[in-house]
Amino acid sequence: MDTSSSPADSSAADSPTDSNPLLVTSGLPPWDRIEPEHVIPGVRLMLQKAESILEEAERDDAVDWDRIMDPLDRISLLFEYGWNPVEHLLSVMNSSELREAHETVLPDIVRFSLRMGQSRPLYRRLCALRDSDRWDRLGECRRRIATRMIQDAELSGIGLEGEDLRQFNENQERLSRLATAFSNHVLDSTKAFHLDITDPADADGLPESFRRMAAAAWNQDPQNADQKASVESGPWRVTLEAPSFGPFMEHCRRRDLREQVYRAWIRRASEGDTNNEPLIAEILELRHSQAHLLGFRNWAEVSLARKMAGSVERVETMFEELLQASRDRGRAELKEIAQYAADHGQNEPLAHWDVAFWAERLREERFAFTDEQLRPYFSLDRVLEGLFRICRLLFGITVRRADQEAPRWHEDVRFYQVHDENGTLIASFYLDPYSRPENKRGGAWMNDCIARSVTARETRLPVAHLVCNGTPPVGRVPSLMTFREVETLFHEFGHGLQHMLTVIDEREASGISGVEWDAVELPSQFMENWCYHRPTLLSMAVHYETGERLPDELFERLCAARTWRAGSAMLRQLLFGMTDMHLHARFDPRNRESAFEVFQRIAEDVSPMPPLPENRFLCSFQHIFAGGYAAGYYSYKWAEVLSADAFAAFEEAGLDNEEALAATGRRFRDTILAQGGSRHPMDIFRDFRGREPRVDALLRHSGLIEPATEQQRQNDPAGR
Numbered sequence: 066m067d068t069s070s071s072p073a074d075s076s077a078a079d080s081p082t083d084s085n086p087l088l089v090t091s092g093l094p095p096w097d098r099i100e101p102e103h104v105i106p107g108v109r110l111m112l113q114k115a116e117s118i119l120e121e122a123e124r125d126d127a128v129d130w131d132r133i134m135d136p137l138d139r140i141s142l143l144f145e146y147g148w149n150p151v152e153h154l155l156s157v158m159n160s161s162e163l164r165e166a167h168e169t170v171l172p173d174i175v176r177f178s179l180r181m182g183q184s185r186p187l188y189r190r191l192c193a194l195r196d197s198d199r200w201d202r203l204g205e206c207r208r209r210i211a212t213r214m215i216q217d218a219e220l221s222g223i224g225l226e227g228e229d230l231r232q233f234n235e236n237q238e239r240l241s242r243l244a245t246a247f248s249n250h251v252l253d254s255t256k257a258f259h260l261d262i263t264d265p266a267d268a269d270g271l272p273e274s275f276r277r278m279a280a281a282a283w284n285q286d287p288q289n290a291d292q293k294a295s296v297e298s299g300p301w302r303v304t305l306e307a308p309s310f311g312p313f314m315e316h317c318r319r320r321d322l323r324e325q326v327y328r329a330w331i332r333r334a335s336e337g338d339t340n341n342e343p344l345i346a347e348i349l350e351l352r353h354s355q356a357h358l359l360g361f362r363n364w365a366e367v368s369l370a371r372k373m374a375g376s377v378e379r380v381e382t383m384f385e386e387l388l389q390a391s392r393d394r395g396r397a398e399l400k401e402i403a404q405y406a407a408d409h410g411q412n413e414p415l416a417h418w419d420v421a422f423w424a425e426r427l428r429e430e431r432f433a434f435t436d437e438q439l440r441p442y443f444s445l446d447r448v449l450e451g452l453f454r455i456c457r458l459l460f461g462i463t464v465r466r467a468d469q470e471a472p473r474w475h476e477d478v479r480f481y482q483v484h485d486e487n488g489t490l491i492a493s494f495y496l497d498p499y500s501r502p503e504n505k506r507g508g509a510w511m512n513d514c515i516a517r518s519v520t521a522r523e524t525r526l527p528v529a530h531l532v533c534n535g536t537p538p539v540g541r542v543p544s545l546m547t548f549r550e551v552e553t554l555f556h557e558f559g560h561g562l563q564h565m566l567t568v569i570d571e572r573e574a575s576g577i578s579g580v581e582w583d584a585v586e587l588p589s590q591f592m593e594n595w596c597y598h599r600p601t602l603l604s605m606a607v608h609y610e611t612g613e614r615l616p617d618e619l620f621e622r623l624c625a626a627r628t629w630r631a632g633s634a635m636l637r638q639l640l641f642g643m644t645d646m647h648l649h650a651r652f653d654p655r656n657r658e659s660a661f662e663v664f665q666r667i668a669e670d671v672s673p674m675p676p677l678p679e680n681r682f683l684c685s686f687q688h689i690f691a692g693g694y695a696a697g698y699y700s701y702k703w704a705e706v707l708s709a710d711a712f713a714a715f716e717e718a719g720l721d722n723e724e725a726l727a728a729t730g731r732r733f734r735d736t737i738l739a740q741g742g743s744r745h746p747m748d749i750f751r752d753f754r755g756r757e758p759r760v761d762a763l764l765r766h767s768g769l770i771e772p773a774t775e776q777q778r779q780n781d782p783a784g785r
């Protein structure tokens with residue numbers, strides 16, 4: 066069934082652009098027909114329709130759920146078919162024509178979305194609904210949707226008038242300009258530095274993959290046109306881009322060169338005309354005044370108003386518990402590295418630029434394995450079989466390939482259908498598995514294609530996009546994955562499961578929609594654990610040529626690698642998270658203490674090796690100054706706590722006991738996967754786990770506490 070019965074749609078039915086594939090609103094998007102030339106006319110017409118629906122809705126004054134939400138639902142549907150596919154294709158089938166068309170219509174899309182989010186008539190009606198006696202009868206899910214819409218509107222300044230509103234908008238604009246400048250400074254100062262290695266003796270120890278990248282970096286510079294670098298003999302260019310900086314610090318044997326590169330790294334965006342120091346002060350001050358205008362005490366409260374953690378205190382309690390458990394371990398790890406360095410010929414005391422280098426030597430000696438060693442054991446189809454098998458056991462779902470059922474954007478793309486225990490079709494997904502450097506963005510991700518929604522008019526089943534960047538098969542060699550890629554596939558499939566196994570009828574709360582930001586990584590990180598589940602891993606890790614199973618010894622090394630330097634890694638994340646929270650929760654313009662002093666002070670307490678006084682890491686901390694992580698960096702750890710604790714429920718049930726796993730899996734499906742954004746994530750978590758989340762499982766999985774200690778901590782309430 067389609068929605069052409071609505072007045073706004075019927076007006077376009079006669080239009081010649083009706084054949085535009087971006088204007089269908091039922092079934093699967095016609096991927097095989099969408100061309101760049103459809104984008105401009107299709108999106109414009111879609112926006113026209115959306116605009117007239119919105120105007121109609123704004124003229125209405127009924128304080129009634131259906132009358133308010135039905136037009137919004139129709140607008141979402143238009144976007145689902147008319148805009149989301151454009152964004153998707155931009156990532157997986159990029160071309161200059163598509164990019165140009167996208168850029169042309171993007172400002173109109175942004176303008177419309179802003180206008181809809183800040184519509185005063187809609188806001189007033191939602192508030193009237195909240196204050197009416199109908200509110201209590203709406204049910205939890207609808208109340209949550211409406212509350213969130215009201216809150217989003219308010220956080221965008223809709224409740225402000227007069228001078229306050231003018232000030233708010235001015236600050237907002239200034240903040241977005243500062244964020245862009247902040248990023249540009251990081252980018253420019255990163256680019257401004259390089260170190261050229263011309264003597265092959267200095268490249269001793271640098272791995273082949275690094276040399277290839279570094280030779281290419283040298284060759285890219287037009288000034289080097291008359292001296293082409295070769296992978297074997299250089300010259301090699303070291304840069305401050307992460308893929309260059311990281312391996313260089315781990316492998317370069319020349320200590321003085323490591324120091325030089327390290328010092329450049331910690332000074333990024335802190336000098337000259339790319340200095341972010343004044344921007345940091347201004348950003349913090351502006352956020353603080355935005356918080357005040359919105360009626361909050363500080364920016365941390367604004368951020369947490371929409372998150373699962375809910376309060377600064379709760380986040381700080383988590384920090385404290387994690388810190389207590391990892392501080393000593395972090396120090397011990399550093400001591401071990403220092404000892405190893407001393408035993409292997411370093412006479413000077415261990416400095417910042419030595420840690421990664423010696424840690425890597427120790428790791429290699431202890432349990433190194435290379436991606437190439439593992440790759441032959443992980444062929445895509447076997448891995449998918451293993452993934453689908455564990456999902457069937459846990460959640461009772463069956464996944465079947467059904468390419469012929471769906472239009473696709475590329476011949477490598479696969480289409481799968483998901484059935485429940487009764488054989489009922491409940492969802493489907495696309496898998497775009499291989500890298501296509503010419504037109505596909507790198508990385509892996511899950512996105513929604515169609516959201517589940519059930520209205521009086523129709524029922525729509527959820528459809529997900531799973532995009533990976535694996536190696537394509539060559540001849541008789543199948544697509545082989547690194548272990549990291551296997552983990553990533555499980556991770557993204559976890560997001561996909563929450564999108565597909567939802568039972569919520571309201572589009573705004575079905576699947577991952579409406580899930581609090583700090584809870585959204587729960588199902589994905591949870592699924593990663595199954596890569597270390599012995600039966601699951603051994604069932605899918607089969608050598609593609611010899612049919613041999615993954616040797617036990619390699620499996621053990623994989624597990625050991627998971628907890629390698631876990632204390633140091635934890636402390637590093639805590640330093641970032643605690644600094645972020647402190648700057649946004651305790652900021653006071655009259656403070657004598659600068660942001661850098663805050664960072665340094667927290668580091669003295671947290672880090673096994675506190676930063677150098679000249680460290681200007683904050684100047685390149687884009688997550689919180691140019692991204693969406695302000696007073697939200699803690700979310701990484703928060704989600705890890707949730708996912709580890711959720712997995713612990715399966716460990717307690719018995720990882721070798723299929724019956725117990727199935728029972729726990731169904732509970733996970735019925736709560737966390739099925740209910741998504743329809744209820745507060747803490748309530749859903751409590752329903753699954755029988756209590757609030759605890760940090761113990763994460764600490765145990767990271768090797769930071771012994772299983773026995775965890776038992777004690779659980780029995781001793783004071784230990785929490």
Ligand SMILES: [Zn+2]
Pocket residue numbers: 556560586589
């Ligand atoms: Zn994720």
